[in-house]
Amino acid sequence: MRELTRRQLGVDLGIAVAFALVSLVFARHDGQISLIPLTVAAAAVAFRRLSPGLALGIAWAAALIQMSAGLSPALYDLGVCIVLYASAAYGGEVVRWLGLSSAIGGAIIATIYLQFRFEWFTALLASPGVLVSELRSAVAVGAGILALLVLSWVSGQLARSIRVGRETSRREELARHDADIAEYRVVVEQERNRIARDMHDVVAHSLAVVIAQADGARFAASARPDLAVTALGTISSVARDALGEVRMLLAELRHDEGSTPQPTVVDFDALFEQLRGAGLELRVHESGERRPLGTGHELAAYRIVQEGLTNALRHGAPGAPVDLTLFWADDGLHLELVNDVPEAPDDAPALGRGHGLPGMHERAQLAGGFLAAEPDAEGHFRLRARVPAA
Structure with missing residues (x-):
């Protein structure tokens, strides 16, 4: 029955x-x-x-x-x-x-x-x-x-x-909805695993220095106060840098990387020229004066812009211009990226199933900012983000 x-x-x-x-x-x-x-x-x-x-x-x-x-x-x-x-x-x-x-x-x-x-x-x-x-x-x-x-x-x-x-x-x-959720969780978990590896490789050295200087200051406090003050200054400087690294929890980046220093906002122009050379019709609108954001925050801003432009090159309408607006304010960097999207067939996968958008969301949140990316009613894909100053 x-x-x-x-x-x-x-x-x-x-x-x-x-x-x-x-x-x-x-x-x-x-x-x-x-x-x-x-x-x-x-x-x-x-x-x-x-x-x-x-x-x-x-x-x-x-x-x-x-x-x-x-x-x-x-x-x-x-x-x-x-x-x-x-x-x-x-x-x-x-x-x-x-x-x-x-x-x-x-x-x-x-x-x-x-x-x-x-x-x-x-x-x-x-x-x-x-x-x-x-x-x-x-x-x-x-x-x-x-x-x-x-x-x-x-x-x-x-x-x-x-x-x-x-x-x-x-x-x-x-099933597709469950697959989207599961894939998103896997991507976030992969980001966190990369964060753990980077904590060991990058932050552990700073913490070791802090511990050594703290032990030295403790033993020198009574006999050599000047050395204790110097040690405390070193602890303060190293701890500030380590705090920036911990807040970002630098990940193994998904792009080509070597032993060179991590990219910052100074490298924006080279990034733009590289993408234009790859065939992207990029129009950059920048206002305000560039200012330092902090080591981890500048890396986050660079990777968000890089990932957004790469997605526009790979998934945007061929030959359509891409508009990138950078606004430098006292509270940090505000950016908006707009590109046309081609009409997707009915069986096309939903936007956001790749690794790019979850990674950008994770970076923006860890930096204390925000990121929103979605198609609008005019057939454009619009990415907005804010990366605060450290």
Whole structure:
């Protein structure tokens, strides 16, 4: 049996009661005996979704009771059509094919019943011409009954296909959503792993210096106060630099890197020329006076600009200009990057599934700033960020 909610059970029961009441109005001329197949047919309608196989058996039992009592066709016979629809729409594979087989067999049995019960006995006593005419009539009636029953089953099969297609699309959408979340978490975790490695390689040296100077100042404080003051100055300087490194938690950068110093905002012009040489039509609008942001913050600003321009080159509309606005303010650097995006096909992956945007978000947040990147209503991809001064 299928699991149905209370609401679904209530709806099915209500439909069955309504079906029985309407059928009762048209079944009065057959007498009280017609109440038996009518009630059985209504029960089949009530069970059609809860247990399609059981409902199919009950429906054909109602038809057999009707034929055994020699009753005429009635409105409650449509219960077979309703159950055939449900067997195809909600039943398992065996029930579905039993429904189709019973539709074909039922059409043949119903045709024979109608013709023998009401026509053929009279035709056998008449002339051969009348018999041929009745045979043609039987074929037409059988074809009509078969078409009605098979059409009910095919309608259920079509409804099932539509429902399965929608469920498949919904599961695929949920799977894509879960994949996006999982990939984002993996990317962030990779960033944090790089941060841990960089803490060991870069920050550990500064902390070792701080510890050594602190131990020296502690021993020299009573005998050589001047040395203690010098040591404390060294601790202050090194600790400030280390704080900047810790706040950024410098990662193993994803671009070409060697043993050269980390890039800063001074390297913006070289970056712009490099991307223009790669074919990017870059228009830079810069206002304000460039100012130092701090070691880690300048690296964050450089990498955000570099990643944004690289994404524009790789994923932007070919040949379209890219506008980069840099505004230097007292509180840091404000930047905005705008580029056209080509029309993506329906099966294209969503924006932001790569490593670039999560990495830029992580850098901006660790620097104490913010970053927002999304397409706008005009068909542009707009990236806005602020990197504060240290």
